[in-house]
Amino acid sequence: MKEPGKTLIHGWGRFPRAGARMSEPADVDGLRALLKDESPGACIARGSGLSYGDSALAGSVISSLGLRHVCELDSADGVLRCSAGLNLREILREVVPEGWILPVLPGTALVSIGGAIAADIHGKNHHRHGSFCEHVRELSLMLADGEVVHCGPERNPELFQATCGGMGLTGIILEAELKLAPITSSKMAGRSLPAANLAECFELLEAHEQAHYSVAWLDCLMRGPHMGRGIIYLAEHEIEGELRYRGRRALGVPFATPGMLLNRRSLSMFNSTYYRWQNFRAGRNRLDLDAYFFPLDRIRNWNRLYGAAGFLQYQFVLPLDAAREGIASVLRKVSDAGKGSFLSVLKKMGPANGNLLSFPTGGYTLALDFRREASLFPMLEQLDAVVLDHGGRIYLAKDARMSETVFKAGYPDWERFLAIKQRVDPNMRFRSAQSDRIGLTGRGA
Numbered sequence: 001m002k003e004p005g006k007t008l009i010h011g012w013g014r015f016p017r018a019g020a021r022m023s024e025p026a027d028v029d030g031l032r033a034l035l036k037d038e039s040p041g042a043c044i045a046r047g048s049g050l051s052y053g054d055s056a057l058a059g060s061v062i063s064s065l066g067l068r069h070v071c072e073l074d075s076a077d078g079v080l081r082c083s084a085g086l087n088l089r090e091i092l093r094e095v096v097p098e099g100w101i102l103p104v105l106p107g108t109a110l111v112s113i114g115g116a117i118a119a120d121i122h123g124k125n126h127h128r129h130g131s132f133c134e135h136v137r138e139l140s141l142m143l144a145d146g147e148v149v150h151c152g153p154e155r156n157p158e159l160f161q162a163t164c165g166g167m168g169l170t171g172i173i174l175e176a177e178l179k180l181a182p183i184t185s186s187k188m189a190g191r192s193l194p195a196a197n198l199a200e201c202f203e204l205l206e207a208h209e210q211a212h213y214s215v216a217w218l219d220c221l222m223r224g225p226h227m228g229r230g231i232i233y234l235a236e237h238e239i240e241g242e243l244r245y246r247g248r249r250a251l252g253v254p255f256a257t258p259g260m261l262l263n264r265r266s267l268s269m270f271n272s273t274y275y276r277w278q279n280f281r282a283g284r285n286r287l288d289l290d291a292y293f294f295p296l297d298r299i300r301n302w303n304r305l306y307g308a309a310g311f312l313q314y315q316f317v318l319p320l321d322a323a324r325e326g327i328a329s330v331l332r333k334v335s336d337a338g339k340g341s342f343l344s345v346l347k348k349m350g351p352a353n354g355n356l357l358s359f360p361t362g363g364y365t366l367a368l369d370f371r372r373e374a375s376l377f378p379m380l381e382q383l384d385a386v387v388l389d390h391g392g393r394i395y396l397a398k399d400a401r402m403s404e405t406v407f408k409a410g411y412p413d414w415e416r417f418l419a420i421k422q423r424v425d426p427n428m429r430f431r432s433a434q435s436d437r438i439g440l441t442g443r444g445a
Contacts (some may be wrong), residue, residue, distance in 0.1 A: 198228025
C-alpha cells in the first residue's frame with residue numbers, strides 16, 4: 001500500500017515498485033534550497049525514469065526534469081552545453097539540422113542527459129567510439145551540501161570518473177558540455193545479414209568490426225546446431241542527403257497485457273516468424289535516424305507488453321576470450337528453462353574507459369528480457385554464476401536484483417568509488433534502493 005504523501009514509482013521494467021516523496025525543483029536555486037533544507041533526507045536524482053530496475057528508487061526522489069533551461073550549440077566546432085533534464089530527442093532536434101549528432105546513442109531517444117551520464121550509456125558503436133561519457137568535456141555537479149563543482153577529464157578527474165557511470169550517487173548533474181560528431185545527412189545506410197547460429201553471429205560481427213554501427217538480434221530459444229541464430233544489423237551515416245530530424249510518432253500500449261500471453265510457445269512463434277521475415281528481406285536499406293537507433297520508441301509504453309508484474313532485463317558483458325563460451329552457456333540455460341526473450345541483443349564492445357562503475361569493457365554484451373515470475377529468479381542466479389566464472393559483469397542501469405557479492409566481484413573499482421563518494425557525500429545523502437542492495441551505501445536507510 002502506498003504511504004500517505006508518497007507516489008508509487010518504478011523503472012522501465014515496472015519492477016520493483018516503491019513509494020517515494022517526489023520533488024521537482026524548477027532551477028538550480030530551488031534544488032540547492034531543497035538539499036539545504038534536508039527535507040528529502042536520503043535521496044536520489046531521477047531523470048526520465050528509464051533505468052530498468054531500482055537505481056532511481058528511494059524514499060525521496062528528486063526529478064531533474066525541471067533542469068532543462070540550457071541548450072547552447074557552437075555549430076562551428078560541434079560543442080553543446082545543455083541542461084541535465086533535456087532528453088536525447090530534444091537535443092537531436094537542435095543539432096541534426098546543423099550537421100551534428102550525439103556520438104553515442106542508446107536504444108531510446110527519451111533518456112535524459114543526466115541519466116546518460118549517470119549510467120555512462122553505450123550504443124551500437126561502442127567498438128568504434130566508446131561510451132557516452134568519453135565525449136563529455138565537462139559537467140557541473142551539485143553535491144549534497146549544495147555546493148556546485150565542475151569536473152571533467154582534466155578538472156577534478158577522480159570525481160568525474162566516479163560520476164560517469166556512478167548512478168547518481170556522487171551528486172546531482174546539472175549541466176554538461178559535449179563534443180558532437182559531424183554528419184552530412186540524417187539518413188542511414190543499413191544492411192542486414194542472417195546468421196545460422198551463434199558461431200556465425202560472432203564471425204559476422206568480427207568480419208564487419210569496421211562498420212560504424214553493428215548489433216545482432218538472437219533467437220535465444222533455438223537449440224542444437226541452430227542455437228543463437230540471428231540477424232546482424234549494420235549501418236553507416238549516408239554522405240549525401242537532407243539534414244532533418246523527424247521524431248516519429250508512437251503508438252501506445254494502453255494497459256498491461258496478460259502476462260500469460262508470453263510463454264515458450266508464443267515466444268518461439270514470434271522468434272521463428274521474425275527470423276524468417278528478416279532473412280527474407282535481408283540486404284541493404286535506407287533508414288532515418290529513429291528507425292535505426294530507436295525502433296522500440298515507435299511503441300509507447302511497450303514495457304506493458306510483459307504484463308502487470310513487469311519484467312527484468314539481464315544484460316552482461318564478457319571479455320573477448322571468454323565471450324563465445326560464456327554466451328553459449330547462458331543461451332543453453334535460458335533455452336532449457338524455457339525463458340525465451342523477444343529482445344535478445346548481442347553487441348561487440350570496445351575497451352573499457354577509466355570510469356569506476358562504467359559497465360562496458362572489451363568483449364561482447366548480451367541483453368535479454370524476461371517476464372517477471374517466481375521461477376525466473378533461480379535461473380538468473382545460475383546466469384550470475386556463468387557471468388562471474390567468465391570474468392564478466394552485469395549492467396547497473398538494467399539491474400533489479402543483483403547481489404552484493406556479484407556486484408563487487410564484477411566491479412573491482414568499487415572501493416575506489418566508495419572512497420570518493422565518502423569524501424564528497426560523507427553522510428551518504430545520495431543513495432538508492434540499488435546502492436543499498438549492492439553494498440555501496442549500506443542497508444535500511
